């Protein structure tokens with residue numbers, strides 16, 4: 001009669017099976033990585049192939065000799081597929097131009113001496129939602145320049161929810177914005193919404209803005225990627241971080257490396273704020289990409305009473321700057337009159353943030 005095998009002996013056999021399994025898993029992973037590479041070469045947007053996974057699971061269930069149940073075998077293989085997919089995607093991400101894996105050091109923009117990103121002090125981009133008149137822009141620019149703000153914003157083309165809302169002054173607005181910014185030694189940033197306007201907006205603006213609603217407008221992303229101006233790319237209203245970074249990749253892939261990412265809050269179930277500021281996205285974008293990241297606190301919450309704490313939080317997680325809307329008389333503003341700050345409001349904001357922004361504190 002043969003003696004039953006000892007636990008020790010059985011464990012030695014298990015150890016050998018583990019080594020064999022590991023070898024097979026690694027072999028499988030090498031093949032998976034090749035498939036992943038081939039998919040990227042073919043330009044397939046998705047590495048995940050549920051139909052292929054399903055076919056494999058069915059076959060494995062049929063072949064299953066036991067003693068594991070079919071459900072257990074499926075569960076184990078699903079884990080293998082999940083790890084395989086993650087491997088494919090992480091290899092793929094390595095090749096993204098926005099990724100820190102491709103460029104380790106922070107991208108620092110130097111726009112006529114104004115530095116954004118890296119170790120530069122955080123920047124403020126401020127100004128009204130819409131350019132409404134020469135006088136409104138002059139008052140705002142003069143005031144903001146006096147507060148040390150170097151970048152003046154103002155929309156000439158407005159993405160309004162209703163087609164009957166104020167649509168912006170167009171080229172007349174661009175002329176005002178650029179003239180007033182220059183007169184106050186500021187840079188001028190404004191939104192471009194249409195591929196046909198990229199050329200004219202580039203003529204007047206120092207920085208082009210792609211708004212949240214256009215983050216998925218791939219033709220526009222490509223066009224600003226070919227423009228000779230830095231681009232501020234807002235995160236879409238319901239865009240994942242991955243979609244946002246891919247949108248930036250569109251711009252870089254056309255040869256324009258000067259991209260600033262801007263988190264502006266995302267749509268959630270929450271109603272007490274207009275959007276939910278996603279601070280993890282700021283920290284993650286800083287970690288995963290080499291691009292400067294700023295936070296639009298005005299749209300993030302859609303309410304003035306949260307601007308200071310949200311801006312502090314944004315800078316605390318590593319944002320390279322703050323975007324904020326300021327209007328000489330918000331009550332009469334032609335757009336966003338609920339959330340823009342007046343000059344007294346900006347004074348408070350600026351004082352509260354002074355130490356974090358490395359600005360002189362008022363005495």
Ligand SMILES: C=C(O[C@@H]1C=C(C(=O)O)C=C[C@H]1O)C(=O)O
Nearest residue numbers: 032035047048049052053081084
């Ligand atoms: C390896 C592939 O990519 C993914 C991983 C799979 C796997 O590990 O078997 C299957 C389908 C895809 O979700 C593939 O498409 O074959």
